[in-house]
Amino acid sequence: MSIFEYNGSAVVAMVGKNCFAIASDRRLGVQLQTVATDFQRVFKIHDRLYIGLSGLATDAQTLYQRLVFRHKLYQLREERDMKPQTFASLVSALLYEKRFGPYFCQPVIAGLGDNDEPFICTMDCLGAKELAKDFVVSGTASESLYGACESMYKPSMEPEELFETISQALLASVDRDCLSGWGGYVLLVTPTEVQERVLKGRMD
Amino acid sequence: MSRRGDWVYENNGGTCVAIAGADYCVVAADTRLSVGYSILTRDHSKICELADKCVLASSGFQGDIKALHKNLAARELLYQHQHNKRMSCPAMAQLLSNTLYYKRFFPYYAFNVLGGLDSEGKGCVFTYDAVGSYERTGFSAQGTGSTLIMPVLDNQLKSPSPLLLPARDAVTPLSESEAVDLVKDVFASATERDIYTGDKLEIVVINKAGTKREYIDLRKD
Numbered sequence: 391m392s393i394f395e396y397n398g399s400a401v402v403a404m405v406g407k408n409c410f411a412i413a414s415d416r417r418l419g420v421q422l423q424t425v426a427t428d429f430q431r432v433f434k435i436h437d438r439l440y441i442g443l444s445g446l447a448t449d450a451q452t453l454y455q456r457l458v459f460r461h462k463l464y465q466l467r468e469e470r471d472m473k474p475q476t477f478a479s480l481v482s483a484l485l486y487e488k489r490f491g492p493y494f495c496q497p498v499i500a501g502l503g504d505n506d507e508p509f510i511c512t513m514d515c516l517g518a519k520e521l522a523k524d525f526v527v528s529g530t531a532s533e534s535l536y537g538a539c540e541s542m543y544k545p546s547m548e549p550e551e552l553f554e555t556i557s558q559a560l561l562a563s564v565d566r567d568c569l570s571g572w573g574g575y576v577l578l579v580t581p582t583e584v585q586e587r588v589l590k591g592r593m594d
Numbered sequence: 595m596s597r598r599g600d601w602v603y604e605n606n607g608g609t610c611v612a613i614a615g616a617d618y619c620v621v622a623a624d625t626r627l628s629v630g631y632s633i634l635t636r637d638h639s640k641i642c643e644l645a646d647k648c649v650l651a652s653s654g655f656q657g658d659i660k661a662l663h664k665n666l667a668a669r670e671l672l673y674q675h676q677h678n679k680r681m682s683c684p685a686m687a688q689l690l691s692n693t694l695y696y697k698r699f700f701p702y703y704a705f706n707v708l709g710g711l712d713s714e715g716k717g718c719v720f721t722y723d724a725v726g727s728y729e730r731t732g733f734s735a736q737g738t739g740s741t742l743i744m745p746v747l748d749n750q751l752k753s754p755s756p757l758l759l760p761a762r763d764a765v766t767p768l769s770e771s772e773a774v775d776l777v778k779d780v781f782a783s784a785t786e787r788d789i790y791t792g793d794k795l796e797i798v799v800i801n802k803a804g805t806k807r808e809y810i811d812l813r814k815d
Contacts (some may be wrong), residue, residue, distance in 0.1 A: 515632050533741040534740055534742065534744070534745045535745075535785040536742055537739070537742025537743050537744075537745060537746055537780070537783055537784060537787065538742075538745045538746055538749070539780060540742070540783035540784075540786050540787055541746045541780060541783040542746070542749075558749055559745075560635065562745035562746065562748050562749040563745045565745065565748060566741065566744050566745050567749065567759075568747060592757070
């Protein structure tokens with residue numbers, strides 16, 4: 391089994407009209423055994439910037455701790471929050487530093503930039519950025535997520551519809567992947583508020 | 595020295611889908627044949643009509659698929675001569691399973707979906723692995739685009755998914771035209787993200803009136 395499939399994960403982010411949604415599954419496994427059903431994979435960097443980390447769970451946690459540290463330093467020096475595009479470059483640089491001994495994570499970054507413009511991107515474990523205008527996926531369920539998102543996504547969805555779409559795509563995809571699932575966690579971010587919801591799906 | 599048993603096979607790519615309805619069955623496959631990163635032809639059918647109410651779609655290694663289809667067609671003809679009737683879909687399903695398991699230790703590299711009408715005229719779909727393990731379901735996808743398509747079918751078909759227990763005899767309540775539209779949509783999505791799927795989509799619809807064939811263009815990149 392590949393090191394990326396050791397813990398199992400599914401992360402997806404989608405762009406809507408002046409809003410974005412980022413979602414993940416909740417399973418933490420050790421190969422085929424499930425060890426936790428409330429594992430957090432999507433982390434807050436600041437009110438308008440979130441990062442989801444799929445892949446090896448220990449690297450996801452370590453990487454998150456490093457990124458929060460770097461962002462706090464940035465806040466002290468610059469007296470403001472980081473823009474999503476800048477943060478994406480930071481993540482990319484941090485990952486490439488470990489080019490010959492990488493973090494086994496695939497990040498998904500989602501944030502609201504200037505003028506409340508939603509921004510999403512993903513990268514591989516070495517930091518190769520992939521910007522997208524519609525959706526990004528990562529994790530063991532990524533192929534299923536590609537199919538589901540490609541079928542269900544529409545541009546410029548309102549927050550309620552975006553929430554419904556990303557939830558359906560996530561649940562349908564993780565149900566076909568034995569390493570991810572045990573519910574879902576969806577964050578919907580608009581310029582005025584942040585909604586967090588926990589989904590109940592097949593608990594297997 | 596690594597074992598090089600793999601060189602006898604090759605994956606020619608492609609995706610096959612089948613959906614069973616109350617009185618119809620839709621079987622569809624793309625028509626692209628690839629080797630590595632190249633396209634050999636944009637116009638190769640993966641679908642074989644084995645009997646009047648029974649259609650097989652296979653993806654995988656085309657050499658094995660051609661041999662398998664030829665084998666099954668010959669066995670169906672023999673059955674016709676011996677029993678004075680065509681093979682029913684469930685009978686063909688069992689025959690395909692046995693044929694695949696016969697080569698358990700040098701398998702046909704073929705991922706099959708068998709669709710048709712059962713003896714009561716209800717739609718049926720049987721899905722297989724490479725060595726003949728099979729199951730009657732309400733819908734299935736096999737091939738390089740299968741992981742992209744299956745979750746969408748689970749979500750849209752409003753019929754008990756093969757994942758639900760207890761196992762239930764499942765046909766979708768959707769109408770024939772809705773099912774065909776769904777097939778076109780899922781193939782459009784799979785074509786976007788799977789490099790081995792594209793060019794043209796061949797759709798075969800079986801109902802009590804007979805068999806109808808339709809071709810839809812897909813992205814060629």
